[in-house]
Amino acid sequence: MRYGVFSDVHGNYEALRAVLAFYKKNGVEDFVCCGDIVGYGPQPLECAEALLGLKSLTAVLGNHDAALLGRLEMKWFNASAAWAIEFSRRRLTGRALDFLARLPERAVTGDFTLVHGSPRKPLTEYLLSGSQFADNAKAFEVSPCFIGHSHMPLYFREGEKGVPETDFLRPASRVATAKGPLILNPGSVGQPRDGDPRAACGIYDPQKKVFELYRVFYDVGATQKLMGELKMPPILAERLSFGF
Template sequence: MSRVLVLSDIHGNLDALEAVLRDAGKVDTVWCLGDVVGYGPQPKECLHRIANLPGLICVQGNHDAAVTGKLDLYAFNREAILSIQWTRAQLSADDVEWLANLPEKVEFDDITLTHGSPRNPIWEYLLDLNTVQVNFSHFTTSFCLVGHTHIPVMYTYFNRNGNGKDEGYVDWMIPQPNQKIRLIPRSIANPGSVGQPRDRDVRAAYAIYMPESQQWELRRVEYDIRAVQQKILAAGLPSRHASRLEEGW
């Protein structure tokens, strides 16, 4: 049975990425849901590490797009702008080209992969149920995997017909670490963030997916946060990028 490593929002945090790769063990393929770079102190190293993973499928995140010039920097806050400008200076022309060539959305078999949402792959956040429900009409596969919010979550659309009308509704849950869940068709799942979790759990987040059984398992792993904070400050990046790592927001 094949094992897929699903990860997102690495954000230049090599220490967290290496911890995830060690914890995940042997996998058959890797699905990366975007934002390899941004915020963190080792964007080049993270890009090269991701690019060489086995069977990689990677989509473009908003920070990846901003580094390539695809997005207007002023769509971001001041600290994110400083990080994007610094990141650009660390990458080679080939690195930037690799990011620029990432697709916004990938569909295959019963899976859609994207960063923000199926409706707006680069920028839209799936944080409220109204936005989530609208997005179910923007993909036709059984499952859609997203990142961007840095929060592990799962949404499922249930089509409840009554009086000839679609009275569908969205249910949601926050998976617990190491909890094995069978994905129900018409689900959107988010593995959380490797490099900058925002759910008040400082551990790096990722998921293992088993396509044959449609089993989804959220995982969390500790890494040396202090070491990454020191690298952020030594690089002259905004101190907020360091402080939020130990607070998980």
């Protein structure tokens, strides 16, 4: 079995469609989503319904999902992010809303641990430094631990003499997952922030013990056009062109 590991879809259905088509082409049928399904993008309902349609999915709640559900204070969000959460709340109904409401903050299987932000603070911590990794390494048992939230494709692991080893993941980067504790972020499907506007996603093979990162082209202009029609804050559309 190989898992399609992805995060931070953020209502960008064009990007999600392209990523799911990429997985289909590569024979991947089991999925892991690290949260933030809604927020920022124009099609939160379509994204939630697409994930609902996956036969095998392990997913957790992100901070934008939690805010939509009224479980996280809006003071954590800037004006455009807050606007998009209110917008998403009006769009999400029925089964899609129930799906979001049922997502846990943490999931643990025999193959991995899953949280949105960090193992110690699943909804709020941006895990970006070696010292944060050292503290968080004690907060999970099954390695690798997949995270999202920062929208940065990267990994952390315990290195020589206890010094954390870390690097950004570029397209076609491979990370051996046998030696833990290891924390991996597959980057963002719907709002990349590492200067590459393509959707980011990963494939994890627990038998071969390897994780690979990929970048997938999608129709950025189609998402931006829809955002314009919906009169979403212009910065949310503009940033998609540059991946920041």
